[in-house]
Amino acid sequence: MIKQTLLLSILPAALAVQADCITDAPEIGDVGPSSELVCAELQRRFPGAELAVEGRTIHAADAVSVQALRDGTPLTLRYTLAGYVWQSDGAGAEIADIPALR
Numbered sequence: 001m002i003k004q005t006l007l008l009s010i011l012p013a014a015l016a017v018q019a020d021c022i023t024d025a026p027e028i029g030d031v032g033p034s035s036e037l038v039c040a041e042l043q044r045r046f047p048g049a050e051l052a053v054e055g056r057t058i059h060a061a062d063a064v065s066v067q068a069l070r071d072g073t074p075l076t077l078r079y080t081l082a083g084y085v086w087q088s089d090g091a092g093a094e095i096a097d098i099p100a101l102r
Helices: 002-019 037-043 090-095
Strands: 050-062 063-070 073-084 083-088
Touching: 037 050, 037 063, 037 073
Parallel strands: none
Antiparallel strands: 050 063, 063 073, 073 083
16 A cells, blocks of 8 residues: 555656656667757756657767757757767757757
């Protein structure tokens, strides 16, 4: 009984956390930052927005564009590999505030 009560009390908080950013499903051969990392960056930049990661375009082994939605508006984030860490490059930071062309 205590376990059920505890689970039911935690459930709304867990659902609220998940609702902030919807990640795409990982695929074999994906290159670039994880969807969770992209979501964390989007949540930092656009607090309170409805966010979703839709996919990615691989430009090179060390350059990736990630397509996302912010409140239904498409945007693109560009990442480059610096050592072993994916970082949003300067151009991606600018593009993230401008709707992406589809």
